[in-house]
Amino acid sequence: xSIGHLRLLVLLAAxxxxxxxxxxxxxxxxxxxIVSLEMWxxxxxxxxxxxxxxxxxxxxFNWLIIPLAALTGxxxxxxxxxxxxxxxxxxxxxxxxxxxxxxxxxVAFAWFAALVYLTLADxxxxxxxxxxxxxxxxxxxxxxxxxxxxxxxxxxPALIALAVASLTCAFLSKAFTAYAFYGGAVLVLMxxxxxxxxxxxxxxxxxxxxxxxxxxxxxxxxPANGGQGSRMFAEILAKLAPxxxxxxxxxxxxxxxxxxxxxxxxxxxxAYFAWRGRIELHSEFKPHFRTAAWIALxxxxxxxxxxxxxxxxxxxxxxxxxxxxxxxxWCAGEQAATTTRNWLIGAIALKFVAAVFLFPxxxxxxxxxxxxxxxxxxxxxxxxxxxxxxADTASGLSVAGYVDVWRxxxxxxRWAPEHxxxxxxxxxxxxxxxxxxxxxxxxxxxxxxxLCRGAxxxxxx
Numbered sequence: 001x002s003i004g005h006l007r008l009l010v011l012l013a014a015x016x017x018x019x020x021x022x023x024x025x026x027x028x029x030x031x032x033x034i035v036s037l038e039m040w041x042x043x044x045x046x047x048x049x050x051x052x053x054x055x056x057x058x059x060x061f062n063w064l065i066i067p068l069a070a071l072t073g074x075x076x077x078x079x080x081x082x083x084x085x086x087x088x089x090x091x092x093x094x095x096x097x098x099x100x101x102x103x104x105x106x107v108a109f110a111w112f113a114a115l116v117y118l119t120l121a122d123x124x125x126x127x128x129x130x131x132x133x134x135x136x137x138x139x140x141x142x143x144x145x146x147x148x149x150x151x152x153x154x155x156x157p158a159l160i161a162l163a164v165a166s167l168t169c170a171f172l173s174k175a176f177t178a179y180a181f182y183g184g185a186v187l188v189l190m191x192x193x194x195x196x197x198x199x200x201x202x203x204x205x206x207x208x209x210x211x212x213x214x215x216x217x218x219x220x221x222x223p224a225n226g227g228q229g230s231r232m233f234a235e236i237l238a239k240l241a242p243x244x245x246x247x248x249x250x251x252x253x254x255x256x257x258x259x260x261x262x263x264x265x266x267x268x269x270x271a272y273f274a275w276r277g278r279i280e281l282h283s284e285f286k287p288h289f290r291t292a293a294w295i296a297l298x299x300x301x302x303x304x305x306x307x308x309x310x311x312x313x314x315x316x317x318x319x320x321x322x323x324x325x326x327x328x329x330w331c332a333g334e335q336a337a338t339t340t341r342n343w344l345i346g347a348i349a350l351k352f353v354a355a356v357f358l359f360p361x362x363x364x365x366x367x368x369x370x371x372x373x374x375x376x377x378x379x380x381x382x383x384x385x386x387x388x389x390x391a392d393t394a395s396g397l398s399v400a401g402y403v404d405v406w407r408x409x410x411x412x413x414r415w416a417p418e419h420x421x422x423x424x425x426x427x428x429x430x431x432x433x434x435x436x437x438x439x440x441x442x443x444x445x446x447x448x449x450x451l452c453r454g455a456x457x458x459x460x461x
Contacts, residue, residue, distance in 0.1 A: 024368035030401030138315035140170035152195035184298035367444030375402030386423030388416035422454030
């Protein structure tokens with residue numbers, strides 16, 4: 001494949017994300033927009049707030065959302081949040097291309113590595129645009145690993161400063177697991193004697209000591225965030241809780257199958273060409289392929305073997321896997337290159353069809369637009385009255401997300417207090433002790449109820 005063709009395909013893959021900015025809420029996307037608006041309203045930049053409660057998560061994603069949403073208008077906070085996610089996805093692809101170029105010094109292969117990452121099914125069709133923190137977290141983790149790798153190859157300890165800075169940003173984006181992914185990469189890189197000397201140099205040791213102090217300082221110096229450490233460790237331990245034997249066998253069998261589905265078409269193409277004996281790795285690729293494969297395997301195994309692993313936790317190693325797959329596909333011969341090109345073009349074409357036609361139809365006919373319609377009706381019904389929420393499912397969060405921004409600059413929704421005399425509350429269940437049914441909203445397979453108490457029940461709908 002020529003450089004021109006590869007650049008065009010990367011551009012088309014990037015453009016295919018634009019329609020997703022206009023989608024309605026999907027899943028639990030509303031969490032970060034809601035939290036960002038509450039932080040802005042309270043002028044609290046270090047502690048998250050979700051319905052007035054502290055979810056004990058790290059706020060770097062919110063720090064990116066808040067100024068952009070304040071600048072464009074809070075009614076656009078969802079597309080702003082998605083735009084940051086897409087930017088992180090494209091930055092990850094760029095980093096994969098940069099790493100490929102520094103390892104191989106071949107421009108065409110660098111573009112190909114970026115293309116392979118962007119056309120992984122989970123990245124292209126779902127994870128790459130969804131307004132969750134995972135793509136941003138994945139970018140920072142991978143950027144840290146890629147920069148450290150290049151520092152070792154080029155024997156430039158100064159680059160480790162960038163790796164440490166990116167690693168710290170990864171922690172501030174999400175969780176301690178950033179250090180696990182990075183630590184796995186360090187172990188792999190330490191195997192090569194020349195690289196070990198770089199990693200054990202005085203500048204490297206000093207910078208990594210500073211990296212170790214960063215999370216401790218964050219948790220110790222900000223008392224409001226003191227519970228974050230225990231919350232993160234509790235989440236890790238929860239994933240290790242033993243399930244029943246059948247459930248664990250399903251995890252062991254189903255996780256690899258889901259992985260293949262999420263990383264298609266590249267992983268299927270590589271497996272097919274390997275099976276047909278078409279792949280012969282060039283000698284200059286072999287050491288880098290081994291490094292990428294080991295980093296990916298060490299990052300993958302804990303989530304495969306954990307009783308409650310989930311594929312989305314592997315986003316930080318997606319680009320490492322993409323780099324390894326790119327090496328295999330690049331060395332599969334001219335006929336395989338044509339087949340690969342056609343499959344990647346097909347993946348991008350499918351993305352355009354899904355983004356322009358299929359998903360908008362789904363949202364207008366089943367789940368998505370009805371969140372916005374329900375929010376409009378709720379705002380009209382609750383105007384002039386106290387309004388709380390007790391709905392923390394995806395549907396409840398989505399409706400609350402629209403309510404918050406459309407009522408702004410009024411205060412965001414709060415979780416219902418234990419005692420309140422008159423007003424409305426949004427819930428997923430009907431309980432006579434909570435209130436009377438004022439309205440019922442069917443949102444796809446979910447149902448939300450607007451309950452009233454006291455004088456609010458006599459208000460005209």
